[in-house]
Every structure is written in C-alpha cells, then in structure tokens.
Amino acid sequence: MDVRIVEFSKAETRPRYATLSYCWGVDPSSAYSTTLSSLKARKERLSYVTLPLTIQHAIDIARNLKLRYLWVDALCIIQDSEDDWKTEAAKMGSIYARSYLTIAVDSAQGANEGCFNIRKEFRVSFCESKCTLADGRESVLYIPVDKIRYPPPPRERKNEPLSQRGWTLQERMLSPRVLHYTAQQLYWECRSRPRLEEESFAFCCKDPLVSFGGISYNGSRGLIRRLNLDDPRDKVLAVWYLDLISKDYSGRKLRFATDTLSAISGMATLVNTKLKSEYLAGMWLDGLEWALLWFRTPSENSLPRKEQGQYVAPSWSWASVSGPVSWRLGIRYPNAPPRFVIEEAMVKLSGDDTFGAVEKGSLKINGFLVHVRLAKLGPKTNVIVNDWVLAGVSLDYSESVGPVSLLLLFNPPGGKHFYMLLRQVEEQPEKYCRVGLLVNDFSVHEDPVSTRQAVTII
Numbered sequence: 001m002d003v004r005i006v007e008f009s010k011a012e013t014r015p016r017y018a019t020l021s022y023c024w025g026v027d028p029s030s031a032y033s034t035t036l037s038s039l040k041a042r043k044e045r046l047s048y049v050t051l052p053l054t055i056q057h058a059i060d061i062a063r064n065l066k067l068r069y070l071w072v073d074a075l076c077i078i079q080d081s082e083d084d085w086k087t088e089a090a091k092m093g094s095i096y097a098r099s100y101l102t103i104a105v106d107s108a109q110g111a112n113e114g115c116f117n118i119r120k121e122f123r124v125s126f127c128e129s130k131c132t133l134a135d136g137r138e139s140v141l142y143i144p145v146d147k148i149r150y151p152p153p154p155r156e157r158k159n160e161p162l163s164q165r166g167w168t169l170q171e172r173m174l175s176p177r178v179l180h181y182t183a184q185q186l187y188w189e190c191r192s193r194p195r196l197e198e199e200s201f202a203f204c205c206k207d208p209l210v211s212f213g214g215i216s217y218n219g220s221r222g223l224i225r226r227l228n229l230d231d232p233r234d235k236v237l238a239v240w241y242l243d244l245i246s247k248d249y250s251g252r253k254l255r256f257a258t259d260t261l262s263a264i265s266g267m268a269t270l271v272n273t274k275l276k277s278e279y280l281a282g283m284w285l286d287g288l289e290w291a292l293l294w295f296r297t298p299s300e301n302s303l304p305r306k307e308q309g310q311y312v313a314p315s316w317s318w319a320s321v322s323g324p325v326s327w328r329l330g331i332r333y334p335n336a337p338p339r340f341v342i343e344e345a346m347v348k349l350s351g352d353d354t355f356g357a358v359e360k361g362s363l364k365i366n367g368f369l370v371h372v373r374l375a376k377l378g379p380k381t382n383v384i385v386n387d388w389v390l391a392g393v394s395l396d397y398s399e400s401v402g403p404v405s406l407l408l409l410f411n412p413p414g415g416k417h418f419y420m421l422l423r424q425v426e427e428q429p430e431k432y433c434r435v436g437l438l439v440n441d442f443s444v445h446e447d448p449v450s451t452r453q454a455v456t457i458i
Contacts (some may be wrong), residue, residue: 002071003059005034005042005065005075016070018130019099021171021178022054023161024074024255027108032111033079034127041405046075052111058103061115071095074111078204090353092167093174093266102175103167107183108158109339117259119402120351132191166254167262169244174266177336236274241294241327245282249322257310260319261357268355281313281347281358283321288345289338293328293411294318295394295437314347315433317455321396328418328439340367362431366454368408370444374401374412374435383421395436404435406444407455416441422457431456 008014032051034042048056055072062070073092077325088095096102103116121409126142133139160182162168172178172189180187185197239381249264261282266278268372285289313319374393381401383390406419423438432455 002048003046004044005039005046006069007043007445014098016067016100018058018065018067019070019071019096019102019171019175020055020058020073020105021096021102021104021168022058022111023165023168023177023294025112025173033074035080035321036078036117039078041375042075047220053114054108054111055107057115058105061103065101067100067366076181086353086356089262090351092262092264093170095268096171097174097266097270099175100176100177102335104162104172104178104180106162106180108181110159112405117183119184129439161366164253166249166252166259169252169266170266174241174270176453193248194250200253201338219362233275233286236271237284237291240284241291242272245326246326250318257322258357260312260352263353265353265355272355275310277357280345281361283317283318285345288342289340289409292316292420295328296321296396297324297326298447299416311359314363314458315356315396315435316363317361320434329438336410337409339408340365361458363457364454365407366458367454368452369422369452369455372404372444373404376401376403383438383440387443388442390438390440390442390444392416392440393436395421396434400435405432405455406438411443417443419444422455422458426458432456435441 009090032055048059051059055075058072060174062068071090077088103115108114109116119426131139131141176191178189180189187197188195197305205259244267245262254260254263264282268282272279275284275286277284279285280288311312318325325402342363343366344362344364345356350357350359369387373385374381375384376382377389380391381395383393383404383406385406400421400423403423405422405424408416408419417437419438419440420434421438422432423435425431425433434457
C-alpha cells in the first residue's frame with residue numbers, strides 16, 4: 001500500500017507517530033529523498049515500492065504496531081532546501097523525544113539493506129505454548145528457555161553501523177522507546193528497563209553513558225534520569241563532557257562536518273534545563289575554565305575541520321577538531337583553581353537554533369603568557385623554551401611547528417602544569433587560535449619572560 005507525506009500545522013495536535021533511526025549509506029540515492037520539486041506530488045501519493053528496503057520495512061513495522069504515521073528524515077525534510085533543513089534540524093531532538101517509538105536499524109550500513117537479518121546461527125531454544133488472543137484468534141507463544149549466549153546488547157550495538165553515526169546518538173537517547181534491529185536479535189529499550197529478544201527477563205547493563213559517581217543506570221537513559229535528580233551541576237557537566245562527548249559522540253562519523261553541533265542540539269537543549277548556562281559551541285559557560293582542558297586523542301582524522309575548508313567552531317572548542325577528544329584533570333578540583341580569568345566569551349549563531357551551528361566565536365582571557373617554539377624531535381613534537389625540551393604535547397592537528405605561546409591554565413599543588421598552546425592568526429596578529437595542549441612538570445610561567453596579559457582566542 002502506497003503512502004504520502006502529511007504536514008501538520010503548529011496548532012494541530014500531533015497524532016501518535018514512530019520515528020526511524022538508520023544509516024543512509026555511503027552513496028545515498030536522491031531518488032527517494034523529498035525535494036522542492038517532488039513535495040507537492042508526495043503529499044498526494046508516494047509509491048511504496050520505490051522506497052529503499054529499510055524504509056519499506058519501517059513502514060511495515062509501524063503498520064503492524066498500529067502506528068499510522070512514521071517520520072523519516074529523507075522524506076520529511078526537503079533535502080534541497082537549506083532553510084527547511086535548518087528549521088527541521090533545530091527540531092530534530094523534539095521530534096524523536098515526542099515520538100511514540102523509534103525504530104532503530106542498528107545493523108544496516110545503508111538504506112537498501114532493510115531491517116531484518118538472517119541469523120548465522122540460531123542459538124536459543126524455545127518452548128511453544130498455544131494460546132488464544134483477545135480477539136479470539138489462535139496463536140503460539142514462544143518462550144526462550146536458554147540462558148544468555150549472545151554478547152550483551154550495549155556492546156553489540158556499539159559495534160553496529162548505526163552506533164558509528166553522529167546523528168543517531170540523540171535519536172536514541174531522546175526517544176522514549178527504541179526497538180533495535182541488530183545483527184543477531186531484537187532489543188527493546190525504554191525509560192523503565194531494556195529487554196532482549198532471547199531472554200524472558202530484563203538484564204542490567206553498564207553503558208558508557210550512564211556510570212558516574214558509583215551510580216549506574218540501565219541503557220542510555222542515565223543522562224536523562226540524571227537531569228531529573230538533584231545532582232550538583234558539576235556532575236551534570238561531567239556527564240556532558242566525559243561521558244556524552246568524550247566516550248560516545250566525538251568518535252562518531254558525520255557526512256557533513258558542519259553538522260557537529262546540530263547533531264547534539266537536542267541533547268544540549270535537554271541539559272540546559274538543568275544547567276541554565278550559556279552554551280558556547282559545544283561548551284558551557286558554567287565550568288568553561290575546566291572544559292578548556294580537552295585534547296584530541298589519536299585517530300585517523302588528524303586535521304581540524306576548519307582546516308578542511310569548513311568552519312565548525314572556534315579553535316578553543318572541542319567541536320573544532322575531527323575525531324575523538326577527551327579531558328585532562330578532574331571536574332573543578334578545589335585545590336586547583338584556574339590561573340586565568342575569562343573576561344568575555346561569545347559565539348555568533350548561523351541560524352535560529354541556540355544550540356546549533358555557529359559562524360564564529362571568541363574567548364578573551366587574561367593570564368600568564370610565554371612565547372616558545374614547537375619542534376619535531378623524532379616522532380614526537382615538543383615545546384622548546386630556552387634550553388629546555390618539554391614533552392607532553394597534544395596537538396589539535398598533526399603538522400604544527402614553529403613559534404607558539406603558552407597560556408597557563410592550571411597548576412595544582414604537587415601536580416603537573418596545564419598550558420594551552422596558542423598561535424597568532426596571520427591576518428589578525430592581535431588574535432590567537434588554539435593548536436594544542438601541554439601537560440608538563442616544568443613551571444614555564446615562572447620564567448622571567450612570562451607576562452600576564454589579555455589575549456583573544458578565535
């Protein structure tokens with residue numbers, strides 16, 4: 001049976017609907033995507049058989065669950081309209097949060113692979129029990145009798161194609177219910193508990209997103225549940241940076257680097273209901289001093305996105321680089337106050353989404369600054385200051401040598417010293433951009449040439 005696109009006005013009450021979370025594929029076809037020229041006709045009729053197999057299966061699943069409406073990004077967003085994309089991208093989080101169910105196609109690498117898989121080996125034994133349904137039809141209930149033999153679903157999902165895609169993190173986390181179609185089995189996830197197809201009882205699992213302070217929650221709902229608790233703001237910030245960004249988002253892939261902030265806009269909106277802090281290109285003004293201690297972990301993507309011709313975020317934000325990032329030092333150590341003062345922080349949005357993409361940003365800091373040099377000695381890059389060679393450099397991108405400046409961030413008693421590596425912007429010598437982080441025992445800021453001054457980082 002064919003389908004059609006239905007558009008609801010803001011005043012209308014939206015009916016119950018399902019959403020689809022899937023991978024488009026390496027070379028997604030534009031034949032099934034909605035465009036300005038095809039929108040009118042699709043509101044009348046959209047041929048079921050012309051749609052990719054994954055979307056066909058999702059339609060079948062929704063129909064079998066008595067859900068009349070299904071939201072699919074390729075069909076419900078006008079793909080050749082930048083204005084429509086910006087409008088819908090800003091609403092993406094709420095679209096999944098308000099859906100009745102999200103159908104997650106974890107194992108498919110592209111839209112033409114479908115939701116259903118043939119198991120390589122069926123390892124679960126069932127006992128059959130004939131029963132009568134509420135409508136009088138005869139049926140058979142299959143009850144699993146074996147113990148768990150497959151890998152725990154969170155680990156299984158983490159290796160699936162869907163878990164490698166940037167947009168799907170908030171699709172999963174914000175949805176009230178998710179039905180996962182993995183390579184081996186079905187997996188149900190909701191805000192009460194997860195369930196596995198092969199077992200007749202709920203399992204408890206440790207997920208990278210949900211463990212903090214000795215408290216563990218089932219599934220990815222940990223962050224959402226935490227926002228409903230009276231946790232200190234420091235713990236919410238820790239979950240945002242150390243769990244959400246570091247462990248489960250920064251290493252994911254995006255077709256367009258410019259989607260980096262938009263793809264977690266819904267999550268940022270949710271977190272701000274607790275923090276109520278200014279949002280600065282993936283960072284929060286509350287605790288920003290500590291948040292500047294991020295560093296890029298080794299990965300195949302070694303160049304910052306802005307060096308690839310696409311501006312994503314100011315250089316002081318983790319969103320400015322490609323690949324996984326992490327953080328040094330703990331959250332706000334009481335014995336390690338910052339050695340600098342943030343005088344001004346700002347970003348200019350590229351649209352109406354307060355938590356979305358930005359056009360530019362700047363950070364004005366007053367602190368200790370010393371001019372040094374970066375040099376490649378063997379396989380590693382080191383800082384050269386006077387006759388000293390300092391190790392512990394983490395570069396934001398691989399090819400970075402020559403004159404730089406060190407800005408002291410933290411120097412906890414008896415611990416290491418943390419410095420931001422800065423380089424003057426050629427076209428604007430009064431401004432700097434971040435190029436890395438230095439963690440070393442040497443007190444560079446105590447050098448006679450070190451001065452306290454205000455610098456602007458873009």
